[in-house]
Amino acid sequence: MRSMPWLAAVGAALVAVVVTTSxxxxxxxxxxxxxxxxxxxxxxxxxxxxxxxxxxxxxxxxxxxxxxxxxxxxxxxxxxxxxxxxxxxxxxxxxxxxxxxxxxxxxxxxxxxxxxxxxxxxxxxxxxxxxxxxxxxxxxxxxxxxxxxxxxxxxxxxxxxxxxxxxxxxxxxxxxxxxxxxxxxxxxxxxxxxxxxxxxxxxxxxxxxxxxxxxxxxxxxxxxxxxxxxxxxxxxxxxxxxxxxxxxxxxxxxxxxxxxxxxxxxxxxxxxxxxxxxxxxxxxxxxxxxxxxxxxxxxxxxxxxxxxxxxxxxxxxxxxxxAKEATIYGGATPTVTPTVTPTPTPTSSGSCRVTYEMNTWNTGFTTNITITNTGNSAINGWRLTFTLPSGQTITGGWSASYAPTSGQITATNATWNGTLPPGGSTGIGFQATHTGNTAKPSSFALNGSTCQVT
Structure with a gap:
């Protein structure tokens, strides 16, 4: 267990390899x-x-x-x-x-x-x-x-x-x-x-x-x-x-x-x-x-x-x-959707919304970003661009790839969250360091189109 009421998180350790049993x-x-x-x-x-x-x-x-x-x-x-x-x-x-x-x-x-x-x-x-x-x-x-x-x-x-x-x-x-x-x-x-x-x-x-x-x-x-x-x-x-x-x-x-x-x-x-x-x-x-x-x-x-x-x-x-249900209950088989990276389709101006939430401490922060398609057609593949304020550097991220680690950032969808239907959302995020400046990016663009920020 990692983080629960009355319990502390477990620390990391190094991994090595040996095997002796046949x-x-x-x-x-x-x-x-x-x-x-x-x-x-x-x-x-x-x-x-x-x-x-x-x-x-x-x-x-x-x-x-x-x-x-x-x-x-x-x-x-x-x-x-x-x-x-x-x-x-x-x-x-x-x-x-x-x-x-x-x-x-x-x-x-x-x-x-x-x-x-x-x-x-x-x-x-x-x-x-x-x-x-x-x-x-x-x-x-x-x-x-x-x-x-x-x-x-x-x-x-x-x-x-x-x-x-x-x-x-x-x-x-x-x-x-x-x-x-x-x-x-x-x-x-x-x-x-x-x-x-x-x-x-x-x-x-x-x-x-x-x-x-x-x-x-x-x-x-x-x-x-x-x-x-x-x-x-x-x-x-x-x-x-x-x-x-x-x-x-x-x-x-x-x-x-x-x-x-x-x-x-x-x-x-x-x-x-x-x-x-x-x-x-x-x-x-x-x-x-x-x-x-x-x-x-x-x-x-x-x-x-x-x-x-x-x-x-x-x-x-x-x-x-x-997942497949146990046969004692009937054994329903999942429908598996192939995971392919779609070709990005442009969004029109005003067809996206971004929510940017930060949790900061003395030298670092984590950010959760929610991207919502507010347009009338599906987005098949996306790239979210924004500029990190001075002194902020990404050290790791999830649910998207991020490049570079500072300055103007491009976050590119993972294989599993690249399609956003009308009204659909996905959550991404990253961990970063800062040198005292904990301001948020001032604007975001999805596939080149400016998004509403909430």
Missing amino acids: AAVFAAMPPAHAAVGLHVSGTNIVEANGQRFTMRGVNHPHVWFTNQTRSFADVKALGANTVRVVLGSGKRWGPSTDVANVISLCKQNRLICVLEVHDTTGYGEEGAAASLDEAVNYWISQKSALVGQENYVVINIGNEPIGNTNAAQWTSATAAAIQKMRANGFEHLLMVDGPNWGQDWQYVMRDSAQTILNADSRRNTVLSIHMYAVFNTATAITDYLNRFQANGWPLVIGEFGWRFGANEVDHETLLSEAASRGLGYLGWSWSGNTDPILDMATGFDPTQLTTWGQRIFNGANGIKAT
Whole structure:
């Protein structure tokens, strides 16, 4: 988890690569017991009928916003097939005693429900955190609501269960938690997050993956990586994913953000690789972040999608384009629209509107720009030009390419947001430094035509 009530954001770390485990070890594992409901088959998650299921969804902070039950229907309407629901064990948040109702909301809205205990976040470094063993005790207390729901529910035992202090303890703690779940009769697909606040930058999960999979008597555990600033290059992402793929280990991307700054996660590579490899992903998060830059919807309103929300739901390799409903609900297949860069069409004078919002601090700022087509015909490909005031320099941007980094700037559409129908809008933005001048550009032009500024 990145930015939520009462939690601090997780810091970045360097990524290196090593691998020592052979895929042959996985192949030599004894056969699994007959699976109940959702289960692992090789590197894939499949349903009880054997049909592959690839998670495409978002995280929803239910424990802090229990009244936002409409969110289940909203994320489904935007194309999701899965929702990861934040619960509390009572150690730090909650306790969440409404598990049966949460599952019902998932089922009513034809969503696979990934349930997670958030209290474990950063254990060993965060003094208030719960242990994985305490998380298992919570699941045992909720067993009556969970048994019989194996077709619909994945149990994510504990969110980001170890911090950066003694991350090596993750292996034994996780193996013990899995074994305790099975000893108490849970047949569900289990999900386990990596240490280092989920980002596994010390590679404890990667290098212990086979040990964890072997610990499950049901052979029904999927590993989960959280990708934020540690994974800020294509190389970091592809190398990590390659290790799991080569060894035949099941993996999902249980949380990730987007490149709202130069050193943030390379979400474009992440989405592309997830689509090409058939990996499930669950973006962080629907709404309610203390730092709203990671909100997909402003104030839980699906009609006010942010730049991040537009990207993950409506962009290339995003949820709408790649999600397929679980067959337990009927299995609707998405209509995939090819992603091509259109040839820009001129706008007429007065046919665009720009909203420019800044969030400044002592030496820098971020800017969110909304471009609206106020004309009567579609814009197919766009270039927005404006001049940055003296002393301002762009250090990174999202949802458009920016050149140069200072002076007169041209922002060119991404492949997924180049078409603006009449009345249509898109959000872009960038992060920049300043030397004291925090003024806004005085004018904007879209494809050469001056825009109204609000």
